Amino acid sequence: MFYRESGDFKKTYQDDSQTFPIKFDRRRYYVVMAIAFLVLPMFMTDYFANAMMIPFLVWAIAALGLNILVGYCGQLSLGTGGFMAVGAYATYKLMTSFPGMDMFSVVLLSGFVTALVGMIFGLPSLRIKGFYLAVATLAAQFFLVWLLNKVPWFYNYSASGQITAPERSIFGIIITGPHASPITGYLFCLILAVGLAWVARNLTRGRLGRSWMAIRDMDIAAEIIGVNPLMAKLSAFAVSSFFVGVAGSLFFSVYLGAAEVTEAFSINVSFAVLFMVIIGGLGSIFGSFVGAAFMVLMPVLLKNILVGGFGWPTDLAAHLEFIIVGALIVIFLIVEPHGLAQMARVLKEKLRLWPFPH
């Protein structure tokens, strides 16, 4: 019975609504943070940072954003790739137009630009729901990619149609460009991911988050309680797009370094992030991280086992990866629609009783 909540009484409502009400969870959270900020940067190889940790953090931010929209507010979106592209191109334009701007400002401003765009494309959600809204956001996906590809101003008239991240820094530490160290890139993404997860947690536990969930669960009842559906949905689109825009910004500037919109931000990206949210758990912040970890780490793991271990050809391993991801999504939708986060929750409930099951 090492995992318990009995005897851990809350004396104030403040204590009762904290993020990790159980002491054990709180300690584990501090340990994870210490490892992420202090231990990993000391021992991490560049390959590990570049191939696993940076993409994991970037996709986690995107998944957080989509989860706010789909999981908390119940508005299905297939436009994530397009919104990430907006974040990436906003970053490129900001970096090239204002060379002196520090990277934090660049990334956050890109998030705000994406939030604006997201709100515009969120307007149809007032009239249409579910499947039809998904189709409307799909239109956003194709339109945004088309626009960013079609108008040369967005990529500064470069002949290749590519955008390339110049070297930019913060407090003299290089974050982007060819001379940036993967470890600093990792730390930069980590700070943003942790900060944004904290913001997501705050937004979802208060008045605004309840208005999102109310709209998701029963929009009629939400309205009679005073929730303006337009405000609730547009704020969800705005916040969600902000997160997705930040993810797109980091994906381009820190992870890829150079990008071409039709390749880097295609519809596949939209689906990948949606899968992360479903696998991790709709309406769960922790789940967004788990889902991202799963989608980033599993291919690497499979590749190492199949190609490295069994000596399979790479393309065969890649195909198998598709099959496994597809099968897992189907399994999750059937067995545990609330994703890995819910599985963890169930496990916790069992642990709480262990070793006496009743």
Next chain:
Amino acid sequence: MSIQNTTADQQHNPAVLLDLKHISLSFGGVKAITDISFDIYEGEVRAIIGPNGAGKSSMLNVINGFYHPQQGEIWFDGKHRQAMKPYEIAYQGIARTFQNIALFKGMSVLDNIMTGRFTHMSKNLFWQALWKGPAEQEEIANRELVEHVIDFLEIQAIRKTPVGRLPYGLQKRVELGRALAAQPKLLLLDEPMAGMNVEEKEDMCRFILDVNDTFGTTIALIEHDMGVVMDISDRVVVLDYGRKIGDGNPDDVRNDQTVIDAYLGVSH
């Protein structure tokens, strides 16, 4: 605790909280409500009864702004009310429960009732994102009030339970809690006791009367059980086929021949 702000001491010359004048509502060719007028006094329990399809729920939907009547005037709190969205009407102080439970299934009991505080909370996105400071203070202040509602309804033990897991009777109670948390001037209850067993009905009656007594909340209630209606309501309005066929004290209404005919006509 003070969940209410209106007073109900004027028994002799009661103030009118809601006045419905010549309301008519139709859906395409279907006339749901035809030229109905009645009023609700401040502090009373007003029952709306009538057979199925009489237009009772439609009447509540008119009052809280879901339906916009083609004809008629609505006066609330002494003012002629223009056409408004339901969420604007919530800010005026009207809350309700639904005939078919309309709780937020994915949320806990506590969150459902906290959502009822929506109109009383105002911290914007920026403060919410920071949490520490004004947003948290507002949350705690409102949580205290919600805990009073939870105590009042005797649902302390299920505070953190997702509402989807609760039995029907408790869900109805939570829905009442959500409406109460809004501290409404006017509380609309659409068949709060439908589908309950005798014990649950007694509990619900007690809660409704307590709300009315302790906080002076004005209540309009739709109910089928005539026994319940006679017990708890101050005045009764009777609808049939979208028309008003009776209005007055429970005793007068019960002995009214038109009302008796309407009820007998339906149940036999």
